[in-house]
Amino acid sequence: MKISPEKEVRVLYEETADSYSKMMDSEIELSIYSDTLSGLASRIAEIPGTIIDTSCGSGHMLELYHDRYDSNHSLIGVDLSPKMVEIADKRLGVKAKTFVGSMLDLSTISSGSTAAVISFFAIHHLDPEEAKTVFRVWHRIMCNQGQLVIAVWEGKGTIDYGDESDIVAFSFTQDQIKSWITEAGFVVDRCSVEPVEEIPMDAIYLEASKP
Template identity: 30%
Template sequence: MPEPSYLTATRASYDTVAVDYAERYGNALVSMPLTRAMLAAFAELVQAAGDGPVADIGCGPGHVAAHLNALGVPVFGVDLSPKMVEVARQRYPDLRFQEGSMTALDLRDGELGGVVAWYSTHHTPPEQLPAVFAEFHRTLAPGGHLLLGTHVGDERLHFQQAYGHPVSFGAYLLPPDRITELLAEAGLIVSARLLEEPGEGRKRPHVCLLARKSGPS
């Protein structure tokens, strides 16, 4: 079956901008105290459950995976873009990064204690999100945790230029309540929500959702 065109376009675009993206955002967590707090809470929950490693899905240059590793979480990264994986491996040679798509993860059922999807799901058309969230659910152990961060809104964007390079990919912004509904339909129940409004260089609001797969931890 041919690959969906949005995946092909997203991969090619991030291959093009990988180095410049890493330079701009590779140290972004330093100036994001609320994000670090959510990551710390997620790490504590995963460690307490002890159900398996964390997969950083759409890991980009690897900075979120590296932060979780520093918090003592066993973690590896997965990204659609081979160039992003290459950059992540160069930046963090002691961590594991691999190519893969969130639409069909090369992972066993119930293998993971946690999933992080940090600014990676918004490139997925809304009609495809149920399949992505089903993959998160499938790969999580019962009681496993998901941490999802994304821009929110009610619009579709298309980018033809990014970081000084020509690109061609979309971003699909949904309201937080709709994302929560889709997660619940996949069996992932949101337990905490952090909504940050625009400001201090942030053009749009974004949400961080902490969810849990039903079942004993």
Template identity: 30%
Template sequence: MSHAARLSDLTTGHDSTWRRQVADAFSHASGRYEQLAGAQQALGQALWQRLPSQAGAILDLGCGPGHWSQRLQTRFGPNCRIIGLDIAPGMLATAQARHGEAVQWLQADAAALPIAPASLDLVFSNLALQWCLDLEAVFTELHRVLRPGGKALINTLGPGTLQEIGHAWGCTASQLDFRSADAHRKAAIRARFAGMQVIEHQARFHYADLGGVMASLKGVGAHTRRPGAPPGRAALQQARARYEALREPAGLPVTYACLTLVLDKDTMP
């Protein structure tokens, strides 16, 4: 999309370029991620309510600056091994500086996890999966590293996310391409997960002005460079006017169409 991920334009041949762009964007955002990531943290709190009562080894996939990794460490105690994994080295540097060595920080791609088979009880991932091009490859890796009876708890984004931003910038539906709940179900089935739930829900957040909206996206790395020349003053004014037409009493709305996935690995080896 123009100011967020444009998955529909990406092909396998561009995987390495896309990974580098995502890593760079999130690295640049690492210092102020938590300050501007109110929506992400609010959505993650709902995922938190689904945690199991106990776990001995947990992967925080797409850990960012380590907010959830640290909370998982506190929740499950010092005897639980927590791995905070992210593709962006800047995020991991911030996480390590803030939270120290109680968590194992690991830079890697979600589709190629440097983690032993059947070694984890839980994968926790809040709003990272939408940046992964190959769902089946990621789910296959999660199935591989989970122990029999293990679980993956995932928040990701579906169609309808950032629809107001698409309206303001005049994006087509294909430019705001988030994958459907059915696409996630099919990928999980192909990865051999025995049980799954996919819960669809929407959350709306409000900002004072267009600058606040765009800062919230850039602050969490959720943007890519707009194709072609940077928008001129006229385009910015037009986008601002379109967005202002959507204003509500609480401010300018931003919609997140969240998909919560609960994936269970078969209890049989």
């Protein structure tokens, strides 16, 4: 089955951006996010460069990161959906720069300029070849010792959205993600598969670094 193209993914998030943002108001309190982001802040404390969330959605992750753990690094939020970027921009104000774009094309971000890349629950909108490409893109923009933090839906094949959407998206196995990340030049430092509250799928939480 063919993955839905970016223009269809954009429409999905344009239509659901407000409700997604409301849902994230409570979801962001889950300990997985505070644990992951506080760990990231301590690992990059001495590493200069920006932090980029390449599918920032409503901006909740960057806000939590900035407000609770690290107001020193400059932050960038990118998302395919203009509505999501508008919401993120309102939420973040001067705390972050935001722009509409695809994580597959970060050509405006200089090579080696990034201390950390964050990507939560967005790679399922890429097919395997695009996922391999995005890891190479993240590797290009990252400085040495830079950190990658991602969450990905775990599984084999397509994701069932039920009545919510006709969109075709892919889940991936831990082995696939680990091997593509390694091929791109990262070292995988931590990887676990964990259940997600109220969702009948597990998530892969992975941390990697650029040697």
